[in-house]
Every structure is written in C-alpha cells, then in structure tokens.
Amino acid sequence: MAEISSDVIRGYNDTMILCILYDKPSYGYEISKEIRRITDSKYIIKETTLYSAFTRMEKNGYIVSFTDDVLSGGKKRTYYRITDEGKEYYREKCEEWDLTRDVIGRFIKRGN
Amino acid sequence: METIKNYLDNMFMKLPATPEVHKAKEELFQMMEDRYEDLIAEGKSENEAVGVIISEFGNLEELAEALGISSEVQAKKEDTRDILSLEDAKGFIEESGKRGLRIALGVMLCILSVSAAASSNFLRMFMMIGQNYANMLSLIFMLIIIAAAIVIFVKGTRSDEKYENIRKGNCILDVETTDYIREERKRYEHTKTVMLSAGIILCIVSLVPAIVADGAMDFGAMLMFLFIAAGVFLIINTSIKSGAYETLLKLNENGTMEGEFIPGKEKVNNTWTGKVISVYWYTVLCVFLIIGFLTFKWGIALLVWPWGLVGFIVLVIIDSVLKSSSKEEKTK
Numbered sequence: 001m002a003e004i005s006s007d008v009i010r011g012y013n014d015t016m017i018l019c020i021l022y023d024k025p026s027y028g029y030e031i032s033k034e035i036r037r038i039t040d041s042k043y044i045i046k047e048t049t050l051y052s053a054f055t056r057m058e059k060n061g062y063i064v065s066f067t068d069d070v071l072s073g074g075k076k077r078t079y080y081r082i083t084d085e086g087k088e089y090y091r092e093k094c095e096e097w098d099l100t101r102d103v104i105g106r107f108i109k110r111g112n
Numbered sequence: 113m114e115t116i117k118n119y120l121d122n123m124f125m126k127l128p129a130t131p132e133v134h135k136a137k138e139e140l141f142q143m144m145e146d147r148y149e150d151l152i153a154e155g156k157s158e159n160e161a162v163g164v165i166i167s168e169f170g171n172l173e174e175l176a177e178a179l180g181i182s183s184e185v186q187a188k189k190e191d192t193r194d195i196l197s198l199e200d201a202k203g204f205i206e207e208s209g210k211r212g213l214r215i216a217l218g219v220m221l222c223i224l225s226v227s228a229a230a231s232s233n234f235l236r237m238f239m240m241i242g243q244n245y246a247n248m249l250s251l252i253f254m255l256i257i258i259a260a261a262i263v264i265f266v267k268g269t270r271s272d273e274k275y276e277n278i279r280k281g282n283c284i285l286d287v288e289t290t291d292y293i294r295e296e297r298k299r300y301e302h303t304k305t306v307m308l309s310a311g312i313i314l315c316i317v318s319l320v321p322a323i324v325a326d327g328a329m330d331f332g333a334m335l336m337f338l339f340i341a342a343g344v345f346l347i348i349n350t351s352i353k354s355g356a357y358e359t360l361l362k363l364n365e366n367g368t369m370e371g372e373f374i375p376g377k378e379k380v381n382n383t384w385t386g387k388v389i390s391v392y393w394y395t396v397l398c399v400f401l402i403i404g405f406l407t408f409k410w411g412i413a414l415l416v417w418p419w420g421l422v423g424f425i426v427l428v429i430i431d432s433v434l435k436s437s438s439k440e441e442k443t444k
Contacts, residue, residue, distance in 0.1 A: 028139060029146030047143050048170030051136060052178035078139055 212352030314343030
C-alpha cells in the first residue's frame with residue numbers, strides 16, 4: 001500500500017493546520033483529530049510534528065497562541081488562532097500546490 | 113496516564129531546562145492526555161490507549177529543531193554552552209560545603225585570636241598564675257590560633273578549577289539536574305535557617321558580656337569575641353553552602369529571557385518584603401552596633417532590638433499578605 005513521503009508531507013503540514021484554523025481557533029489534539037478525520041486516517045500527524053509546526057508558525061507570525069479554560073470547560077488549554085499573515089501564507093501554499101499538481105501530474109500515468 | 117507522564121519525563125530528562133522546553137513538555141502532555149481520554153471513550157483499554165499514544169508520539173529530533181530555533185532567537189550563548197552533568201553538580205555542592213566549612217573555620221579562628229589576646233585576665237584568675245605569665249600565655253594562645261588560621265587559609269579555600277565553568281556561568285543544567293538541585297535546596301532550607309538564626313543570635317548575644325562585665329573589660333571583650341567567632345562560623349558556613357545551590361540554579365538564568373523557570377506557585381520570596389526580610393536582621397545588628405559604638409550608651413542601643421522585633425513582625429505580616437495575594441493571581 002502506498003504511503004505519503006514524509007518529505008512531501010512536511011512541506012504541507014502547515015497548510016493543513018492553517019486550513020483547519022482558517023475559520024475558527026482550535027487546540028492541539030482537536031487539530032490532530034481533524035487531520036485524521038479529513039484524510040480518512042490516510043495521514044496521522046505525530047504530536048511532535050504538530051508541536052514543531054505550532055512553534056514554527058507562531059514564530060513566523062502565522063498563528064498566535066492563547067490559553068483558555070472557559071472554552072474547554074475548566075481545563076487550562078493552549079489554543080491557536082490564525083493571523084492575517086497566516087491566511088495570506090495559506091493562500092500562497094494553496095496556489096503552490098495547484099501549480100505542483102499541475103506540473104507533476106503531467107508525468108503521472110494512470111492505470112497500469 | 114502515569115505511564116505516559118513517565119515516558120515524557122524520560123524523554124525530556126536530558127534536555128536543557130529552558131522555558132521553551134518546559135512549554136513544549138506541557139503542551140505535548142496536554143495533547144497526549146486529550147488523545148488518551150478520547151481513546152478510552154472509544155472503548156480501548158488503558159494499556160491499548162497508552163500503547164497507541166506512545167507508538168505514535170514521534171521523536172525528539174523534530175522537537176529539537178523547534179526548540180533550537182527559538183533559543184537561537186533569545187540568546188546565542190545558549191548554543192555553545194555544555195550541559196553540566198549531575199555528578200559534577202553534586203561534586204560542586206559537596207565541594208562548596210567543605211569549602212564553606214574551611215573558610216568559616218579560618219575566619220572563626222581569626223576572631224578567636226582576638227579573644228585569646230584579651231584573655232590574659234581570665235587566665236590569671238582561672239589558672240591562678242601571675243600577671244606576666246598570664247600575658248605571655250594569652251599571647252601564645254593568640255599566636256597559635258592565628259597560625260592555625262593561616263594554615264587553613266593557605267591549605268586552600270579556593271575552589272577547584274574543575275568548577276570554573278560553573279562559576280563563570282559557562283554551562284547549563286538539564287531538567288533532571290535542575291529538579292535534583294531544587295530538591296536538595298529545599299531539604300537544606302531547614303538546616304540553613306537554624307544555622308543562620310543561631311549565628312545571628314550568637315552575634316547579638318555577644319554584646320551581653322561586654323555590657324554586663326563592665327568592670328572587667330577584658331573579660332567581657334574575650335567572651336564577646338568568643339560568641340562572635342561562633343556566630344560568624346555558623347553564618348559563613350551555611351551561607352557558602354546554600355550559595356552553591358543558588359549559583360547552580362542561576363546557570364539557567366544567564367541567557368534565557370525568563371531565567372530559572374519555576375511554575376508560578378513556587379516563586380517564594382519574590383516580594384520586596386521578602387528581600388527586605390533577608391537583610392533585616394543584619395541591618396538591625398548594624399544599627400545596634402553603630403549606636404553603641406558612637407554613644408557607648410549600650411543601654412539605649414539595646415532598645416533597638418525590641419523595636420526591631422516589632423518591625424520584623426510587621427514585615428512578615430505584609431510579606432505573607434503579598435505572597436498569598438500574588439499566589440491567587442498566578443494560579444488563576
């Protein structure tokens with residue numbers, strides 16, 4: 001069974017996370033669960049990968065973190081919210097993927 | 113859940129104790145805990161859930177990148193600093209203890225030598241010998257004691273070169289070592305308080321013989337310096353030993369923005385009153401000595417103490433109020 005190359009996926013972890021955060025803020029586990037659900041469990045992101053992405057994107061200004069205990073019913077949790085730069089970056093990455101898919105797709109033979 | 117916590121602790125044990133590392137550990141634990149609860153809700157057994165989480169955790173390399181990047185931004189120094197091993201930290205503490213003892217002993221002997229110099233009248237009465245003999249004897253005692261003090265100082269009260277790094281702040285502690293040191297410091301806290309208090313009390317009490325034995329000035333002076341010597345010994349000894357803990361823990365401070373990251377609740381004595389209290393009794397002692405030596409009206413100078421006590425009680429009350437109100441804020 002084919003598996004996604006980790007090199008490829010690494011380039012798009014941010015895109016996936018930003019997509020999930022695009023409309024509303026969320027927290028660590030919920031995001032990883034969403035990724036699994038959206039991909040039909042074809043991609044399961046590791047906790048360390050996820051956290052690295054959070055840290056990196058926060059440093060770049062694409063997301064901001066805040067702690068909250070109201071939303072989660074009492075437990076103090078770290079939430080992440082997308083910024084305007086983050087939305088911009090997301091759109092760029094989407095365009096980039098479209099281009100990639102177009103280019104590589106020309107070399108992929110289906111069937112056989 | 114315990115298993116997961118141990119797994120995480122183990123993973124993070126050898127990492128430098130910085131705020132970023134601490135934050136990462138917390139967030140990862142939160143994620144794992146959420147996942148655990150979800151899996152249990154789905155019907156998995158505890159063991160299964162734990163197994164799934166650990167196997168899908170990932171590795172530290174990715175994290176190292178995330179953490180490494182942040183620390184580069186905060187302080188370049190951190191990249192070049194080695195992690196101090198637990199054995200070295202222990203060695204440093206032990207050596208500081210011995211060093212403190214030696215220095216305290218040396219200083220005590222120096223003060224004792226003054227006491228010996230003033231002891232001639234005492235010797236005359238006690239041993240029932242003539243004035244000249246007594247003078248000679250007290251001089252001999254003094255010289256012997258000074259010689260002993262010199263021997264101790266020469267033998268070395270300086271620290272081993274091995275620990276130069278620690279003194280210069282050229283290294284950093286990992287989580288395991290930091291925890292160990294904090295634990296030891298807490299355990300030593302009680303001894304330190306006792307020794308410090310006893311030392312200070314001895315210094316204070318030392319003035320009693322000086323005042324009481326008004327006529328036999330020598331006698332009073334001899335006893336006074338005796339007490340001071342003992343008091344100073346205790347103070348120096350315990351200060352150097354506890355200083356070692358502080359020096360080690362400060363290592364993490366040089367370079368990171370937040371310093372020794374302590375979960376908010378543990379930050380004791382951070383209040384301004386806490387700091388005042390720590391120097392309070394030294395200040396009172398100084399005031400007392402100044403008044404006494406300037407006016408020689410020791411009776412009046414003695415009044416400083418009861419007032420000092422009142423002031424102290426007020427300070428302690430303010431301090432505990434401040435601490436409890438800041439504790440409330442921090443645990444919100």
